[in-house]
Amino acid sequence: MGESEGSEFPPKKQQQQSENAYFQTKKLARQLDFTQGVLPDHPQSQPSPLQKPPLLVSPAAAQSQPQPHPQSQLQLQPQVAEIQVVPQQQTQQQQQPVRAVKPESPKSTPIPNIELKDGTPKKQRQCNCKHSRCLKLYCECFASGTYCDGCNCVNCYNNVENEAARREAVEATLERNPNAFRPKIASSPHGTRDSREETGDGLVFVKHNKGCHCKKSGCLKKYCECFQANILCSENCKCMDCKNFEGSEERQALFHGDHGNNMAYIQQAANAAITGAIGSSGYASPPVSRKRKGQELFFGQTVKDQSFDRLGHFQQGSHTRPPAPSSSLPSNPVARAGNAITLGPSKITYRSLLADIIQPQDLKELCSVLVVLSGEAAKTFSDQRNSMEKRVEDQRETLLASSTQERLQSHKDSDADKIVANDCSSANHADKVGPDDSSSDGADMPKGRPMSPGTLELMCDEQDTMLMAAASPNGLMGHGCNTSSQLPCGQGMAKAHAEQERIVLTKFRDCLNRLITFGEIKETKCSSLARTELGNQKDPLSNGIANTRSGTGSQRGPFSNGIVKVVPPTAKPTQMVTSIVSTSGSDLQKIPGLPQNGDNKLKY
DNA sequence: GAGTTTGAAACT
C-alpha cells in the first residue's frame, strides 16, 4: 500500500487548494506533464500497443463471483480471441463506452463494430479525464476495467506503467463498492408478465441494478444511465419526472421516426449473439445489456422483433410513471427457458451457442456409449487376464517339475503370488466394501432420481465392484477373482479399472473437445455474421441483420427487423453427437451388441 | 470549442 497515496489522489477537500502540490507530486511520480491539456493521441505515452483491452473481464469476473483478488480481474486478457462489439467510430462522442452503463442512446446509437480481439479492433472510447487520473469510476475506461489507450485524459494512471497505483485504485473502488465493476444492467428473474407464449416459464427483466436518480433529464437523455443503457427505468430508480417508462409519450416521440434506433438493437443482438453465449450474466459489454422495455432483443435463433411493434407494446395509459413502476411496468420481461432467454412479448430469444449442439437425448446416447466402452474395456482386460492366468499356471506346473532348488525358487514365486493374491484379497475386500459404501454413498447421490445402471457403471472409482460386475455382462470379471484366488487379480482389476477409466474419460474428453469445437465454429459464424451485417446495414428496419443463410429467403421474414439471427451450426444435434462420439474412435463401432446400422443414427 | 448542465461517484 505504499502506493496508497497513489490511489488516494486528490485528497478530498483540500484537493483544489493542494491540487498544485498534488499534481506536482504526481508529476514527480510520472515525470510527465499533461497539464498542457489534451494530448493528441497517447497522452500517457502508452508504449505498448495496448488496445483498450476489452476488459470485459473485470465486470464479467466480478459478475460471476466475488472478487477475492479484485485487481487480478482487471488484468489484460490479450490472448483470448474473444469477440466484442464496439461502436463504430463515428465521432468520438459517439463512441461506445465499454462500460455497461454507458451504451449509447437510441438516438445517437453508433453502429457498432464487431471486432475480434486479434489486433484488428479499434479503440472503443477515449476518456477525457483530467482530475481523476483515470483511477476512479468517473473514468469510463477504468470503470470498464480497461486501460486507457489513446485517450485524451490527463495524468492518466490507468495504464500498465502505473499498474500498482491502478491496482490500489481498483481495490479502493471495490472496497467502497464490491460491485463497482459489475455490470449495472442486469437481467434478473422477475416476472409478472405472462410469458406463456414463450418457451419458458421464468421471466427475466433487464434493469439497472441501482437505478438512476435523474431529476431534470426526465430520464430521456443520456445523462440517465437507464436511458443510456436503452432500458426503461425500473423500481430501482429514484428518478423524478421520469419519462422513460413504457407508454411514455415523450419516449415514444423520441423513438418514433428515428429509425437509427434500430442500430441499437442490432448492436444489442449482435453483441449478445457473440458474447452472450456464455449466459446472461456474462460479459458486461454495454451493448449486451442494452435493451428496451416493450421491445425485444433477440439473441438467438428466432428473431421476431418488430421495430415498430415494440412501441405498440407499450402500455397504454399512465404517462406518469410511478417512481416504482415495476409492478405496473413490467419491464423487459424475459422468459428464460433452458438456455434460451426470451425477452418480452415478441420472440427475441437468447440462446447459448451450444443450445443447438447438445440435446438431452444426445447425452443419454453419450452415456450409453461410455457405458459400453467401459464394459468393453473390462471384457478385454478380463480376457487378457485369463490368458495371463493360464500362462502363470503353466509356468507354475513347470516349476513344480523342476529340481529342488528350482522348486525352492518356485516357492518363492508362489509366495510372491500369494502376496499378490493377498492384495487381491484385500482389494477384493475393498471392493466388497464398495457396495456397502455405495449404499451409504447412495445417500450422497441425488435423491429422488435413482441413478441409472449406466451412470453407476461410470463411477469407476467409487464403486469398483459394481462397476466390474455390471460392466461385464457375461460375468467375465467375476471369474477367477475371489479372495481365495492365488492369482494377481488385484493388479488385474486395478489395471482393468484404470483402463476402463482411461477409455471412458478419453472418450468423454474427445466428446467435450468436439463440443467445444462446434461451439467455436458457431461462435465464429455468429461473429462473422454480425460483423458482416453490421457492416452492411443499410436499411436496418427492413433488413437489419439477415439470416446467415442468406440464400434462404424464406427465412428472412422473421429477421427482417434488424435483429441478428444466430444460425445454428449446420450439423444437427444428433449428428453432432454421433460425430462427437463415433468419430472419436472407430473401435466404438466394433463393439458387439450395438446398432451397426449405417444410417444416420448413432453409430458407436 | 467553450461553456453549461447533468447525474454518478466520491466524500463528509
Place this chain on the structure above:
DNA sequence: CAGTTTCAAACTC
C-alpha cells in the same frame, strides 16, 4: 444514510 462536492460526459450555443 443524507447532504455536499467532485468529476466527466452530455449537451447547448
